[in-house]
Amino acid sequence: MKADPAEQLRLLDLQGLDARLDQLAHRRRTLPEHAEIEQLDRDLRRLRDLTVAAETRASDLEREQAKADADVEQVRARARRDQARLDSGRVSSPKELMDLQSELASLARRQSELEDVELAVMERAEEVQSEVERLRADAAGVEGKRAAAVGRRDAAVEEIDNEAYLTQQAREAVVRDVGGELLSLYEKVRASSAGIGAAELKQRRCQGCRLELNTVDLARFRDAPSDEVLRCEECRRILVRTAESGL
Structure with a gap:
């Protein structure tokens, strides 16, 4: 899947808001x-x-x-x-x-x-x-x-x-800044991944499953076009590249 890098970055904002909504719902229930x-x-x-x-x-x-x-x-x-x-x-x-x-x-x-x-x-x-x-x-x-x-x-x-x-x-x-196809993928992944659909790739580590990427995956991600939507090979969450990704 292809998506503008800016839209991919907005997924992190969306994920943060969704995480907060989940926290509030849990707090309300408990x-x-x-x-x-x-x-x-x-x-x-x-x-x-x-x-x-x-x-x-x-x-x-x-x-x-x-x-x-x-x-x-x-x-x-x-x-x-x-x-x-x-x-x-x-x-x-x-x-x-x-x-x-x-x-x-x-x-x-x-x-x-x-x-x-x-x-x-x-x-x-x-x-x-x-x-x-x-x-x-x-x-x-x-x-x-x-x-x-x-x-x-x-x-x-x-x-x-x-x-x-x-x-x-x-x-x-935030949703208005994210394309429909990317948003659909995010929602699908989030529903099957404990509420986390997108995670930052930070210092060569997926912030979703907290595992460090292996050399092969790092090389592949390093060579991937900036508009390519990456997925963690371990947890299958959307990986969003930032200036701190370490690629």
Whole structure:
């Protein structure tokens, strides 16, 4: 392939811009904030699952406490009625009096037992509610960290995208200086050579694969016309001759 030496030199500018675009794309993909946000999202899902479970337990205990309260109140109401009947003096039969006093004693024991159950349920409910509040606070803290990480990520992405835009604009200007056939070859080689389509021949060494050219290739390149497009025999990248090629 033949191409004006000036166009070949522009390939080095193009390669530099493409390398920068690749670096920016890699930096954008690998921002540490991406991994941080993913971890915080996992933490949030875990905390939300735990919160739902704790809230469910709290709701169950709330119903259990309501039942315990009702049971205690039922016994208290029965005891109040029996005590009122006893205090009224309307019961004159010794047997009825003894039965009434016995029932009051039984109700007192039952009330004490139910109040113990009620207290235990209340304590459990308070513990679970404290757990709910702690989990909600933990989730709020993680949400705050996530918001901060998202802010840092968005700022970094914006900075990268702005530089990428300017670099792409510069690339388009360089592309206009390169012939279509040479540009097509460059793009093809770049796609198959780890993003490097053109490399400088510097001090008899290919800057693409970093290998020094052998004597035969050097002689051939030395004798090649200035408009001939050279290819490295090792990596097959386009070799661009400059004043520092050492030919």
